Amino acid sequence: MPDKKALIKFFRNPLTLMGSLIVLLLLITTAFAPLLAPYGPTAIKMADKLLAPCAAHPMGTDELGRDILSRVLYGARISIMVGLEVVGAAILIGTVTGAICGYFGGWIDEIFMRVTDMFLAFPSLVLAMAIAAALGPSLTNAVIAASVTWWPWYTRLVRAQVLALREFEFVEAARASGNTRAGVIRKYILPNCLSPIIVQATMDIGFAIQLTAGLSFIGLGAQPPTPDWGSMVSIGRKYMMEQWWYITFPGLAIFLVVLGFNLLGDGLRDYLDPRLKNVSA
Numbered sequence: 001m002p003d004k005k006a007l008i009k010f011f012r013n014p015l016t017l018m019g020s021l022i023v024l025l026l027l028i029t030t031a032f033a034p035l036l037a038p039y040g041p042t043a044i045k046m047a048d049k050l051l052a053p054c055a056a057h058p059m060g061t062d063e064l065g066r067d068i069l070s071r072v073l074y075g076a077r078i079s080i081m082v083g084l085e086v087v088g089a090a091i092l093i094g095t096v097t098g099a100i101c102g103y104f105g106g107w108i109d110e111i112f113m114r115v116t117d118m119f120l121a122f123p124s125l126v127l128a129m130a131i132a133a134a135l136g137p138s139l140t141n142a143v144i145a146a147s148v149t150w151w152p153w154y155t156r157l158v159r160a161q162v163l164a165l166r167e168f169e170f171v172e173a174a175r176a177s178g179n180t181r182a183g184v185i186r187k188y189i190l191p192n193c194l195s196p197i198i199v200q201a202t203m204d205i206g207f208a209i210q211l212t213a214g215l216s217f218i219g220l221g222a223q224p225p226t227p228d229w230g231s232m233v234s235i236g237r238k239y240m241m242e243q244w245w246y247i248t249f250p251g252l253a254i255f256l257v258v259l260g261f262n263l264l265g266d267g268l269r270d271y272l273d274p275r276l277k278n279v280s281a
Helices: 004-012 014-036 068-104 106-120 124-135 139-165 169-176 181-217 229-239 244-272 274-280
Strands: none
Touching (some): 004 244, 014 244, 068 106, 068 139, 068 181, 068 229, 068 244, 106 139, 139 181, 169 181, 181 229, 229 244
16 A cells, blocks of 8 residues: 555645646536526526626626526536446446456457457547547436447446456465456455556546547537537627636646546556656655
8 A cells, every 4th residue: 555655745836736626626616506606507598698707607607698607507417427328338348358358268369359459449539520420419428428439438447457357376376266257356356456557547537537528529429409519608708708707617627637537547556656756665
């Protein structure tokens, strides 16, 4: 386990602290969006359409008079939900397949690895676009499409960890003591794979949010009037030359969330990886 010195160093790193604060702000926004938002995210008031930022509307309004601040706040709920669902599904599928491939090897490993190679041969955005287009435009289908493109990375990651761990003495002792293969994987191997999975997942949440926002941007994700950041940027580009606030604030939200999760993931990597801790000591 990382020691107290490593924990103090984790919080003293300004970039890691910045990432932690951004993620904490996102979580607070997600939990208290109804209390923080001054208006309903879908409340239409045509008399206030395309207003510049002011006291009543700190981030301005859109073409239907909806408050952009309220839509950005509620959009945080959708974004964190999407990020957790995509990464959670990818971890579940990737961990199971990676553990099976790494522990058993043989023809099972060959089949799964060739399948993962097929998925990894395509850029994730292109593959997600193809799947989302085939399923139909909706936020649920965008989550499914993103999850399908993400699981091979976790399969590769877990497989590599299992290949190394299965030869350790404590695993040999567990097998010799009568544990089943499933029991050895569940009790002795997978717990030792958690650190790299946590680090990878932390960084991937931001990228999953970015990917699904990209699908919404091209019309394959969340559909109006859902307050999704990607769809807000897509509609706002029509007004970006004169009503700059429309596209700026949801775009800035996407940027900050991706940045926050990446900085937090880098800090967790330094904190959880003993090799990096020893090098920097």
